[in-house]
Amino acid sequence: xxGGESQIEICPSILPADxxxxxxxxxxxxEAGADRIHWDIMDGxxxxxxxIGPDTVASCRKSVSLPFExxxxxxxxxxxxxxxxxxxxxxxxxxVESVRxxxxxxxxxxSSGAKAGVTLNPSTPIESISNxxxxxxxxxxxxxxxxxxxxxxxxxxxxxxxxxxxMVNEQELSINIEIDGGINENTIAQATHAGANVFVAGSAIFxxxxxxxxxxxxxxxxxSDA
Ligand code: DX5
Ligand code: ZN
Numbered sequence: 001x002x003g004g005e006s007q008i009e010i011c012p013s014i015l016p017a018d019x020x021x022x023x024x025x026x027x028x029x030x031e032a033g034a035d036r037i038h039w040d041i042m043d044g045x046x047x048x049x050x051x052i053g054p055d056t057v058a059s060c061r062k063s064v065s066l067p068f069e070x071x072x073x074x075x076x077x078x079x080x081x082x083x084x085x086x087x088x089x090x091x092x093x094x095x096v097e098s099v100r101x102x103x104x105x106x107x108x109x110x111s112s113g114a115k116a117g118v119t120l121n122p123s124t125p126i127e128s129i130s131n132x133x134x135x136x137x138x139x140x141x142x143x144x145x146x147x148x149x150x151x152x153x154x155x156x157x158x159x160x161x162x163x164x165x166x167m168v169n170e171q172e173l174s175i176n177i178e179i180d181g182g183i184n185e186n187t188i189a190q191a192t193h194a195g196a197n198v199f200v201a202g203s204a205i206f207x208x209x210x211x212x213x214x215x216x217x218x219x220x221x222x223x224s225d226a
Pocket of ligand 2: 013038039040071180200
């Protein structure tokens with residue numbers, strides 16, 4: 001599935017947000033210049049953490065007009081994907097490690113009218129997705145082991161991004177390459193050089209001393225200048 005573009009996009013993760021006022025937090029992120037909202041969905045099984053369900057996403061849908069992407073860190077994405085699409089997510093990203101029949105899983109997402117994406121943990125080889133690239137709008141490369149924010153960026157993932165870009169070009173596709181985990185003003189340039197164009201950031205945005213607007217602005221500028 002082509003449709004990705006190579007423009008720089010900054011996607012705040014909701015993980016560090018104040019969950020008691022999520023709608024207001026999303027409004028702040030929209031005003032701060034975010035391109036999308038990255039919903040970190042964790043089921044306490046695929047990763048050792050538990051976050052939110054589709055009802056919470058649905059309740060926030062009316063707060064902003066930004067696209068919603070769901071990063072499904074769950075054991076059963078076939079069960080949950082339709083719920084998050086119904087809740088208003090435009091893009092569903094499935095971990096390659098969490099499904100037995102990835103081609104079918106992605107086709108079911110596409111048949112519902114949503115965009116499909118695939119996500120790889122740090123230990124998963126990029127070759128594992130070469131036969132489904134034609135189905136996806138985006139590939140998400142984890143630069144941390146999933147489950148928590150605020151972890152150290154794994155530069156070991158950059159070679160995977162570079163190889164992925166080669167695979168995308170070999171197949172003459174147009175796919176967004178997203179990176180997620182430990183992205184901040186010190187790591188986003190090297191991630192850009194490796195070939196990423198979409199960047200998830202949680203702590204770098206929510207913990208910035210000058211607020212999310214400055215954080216997003218600076219991240220975008222560093223990536224654009226890289
Ligand atoms: C981790 C999540 C990431 C994380 C990013 O499992 O998928 O999106 O929240 O947080 P930072 O940017 O703080 O590493
Ligand atoms: Zn994520």
